[in-house]
Amino acid sequence: MLIADPKLGALEDNGGPTKTLALLAGSPAINAGTNCTVQVDQRYAARDAQCDLGAYEFADFTTVTVTIDPTTVVNHANGWATLTGTVKCSRAETFELALELHQPQRVGKEIVDVHSAATEPVACTTVTQPWSASMMLTEGSFQNGTATATAQTLEAEPWVAPASASASVRMYWSRK
Secondary structure (H helix, E strand, O other): OOOOOOOEEEEEOOOOOOOEEEEOOOOOOOOOOOOOOOOEOOOOOEOOOOOOOOOOOOOOOEOEEEEEOOEEEEOOOOOOEEEEEEEEEOOOEEEEEEEEEEEEEEEOOEEEEEEEEEEEEEEEOOOOEEEEEEEOOOOOOOOOEEEEEEEEEEOOOOOEOOOEEEEEEEEEEOOO
């Protein structure tokens, strides 16, 4: 049993044959259904894989746009890289970005994958804002050259649509 403010909109025509109470972003009813066997809601709108409680399937997801900058600075002293980019949301949300950076490097006659992973907390708004993460290595160092970076939303609320970005980045030594 779930006891909480359901965060419902007004009874109105949301499409379909009868008026409904729309679920609003932040409703605890979003994706709270179990054993969902009904394929459509009261409006005949399709339910997704994790259905919502009640007669209305939420569809007003927060959209997230994530970018990765094309260049990445490598700290000459420790070989760590600083990965940067931007993020923008259709409404204010908080979540984490899961980040990975992979660089193929020649070691002798073999090619090895030098990589790092990090998570960065994000307070996203409707204004494009920068993010930055130190990509630390336990062994080896990033080098001048190219690498592949990925970023994806993590630990987001159910009304936040998943988002991701992938890019080839040019890595260069910092002058510090």
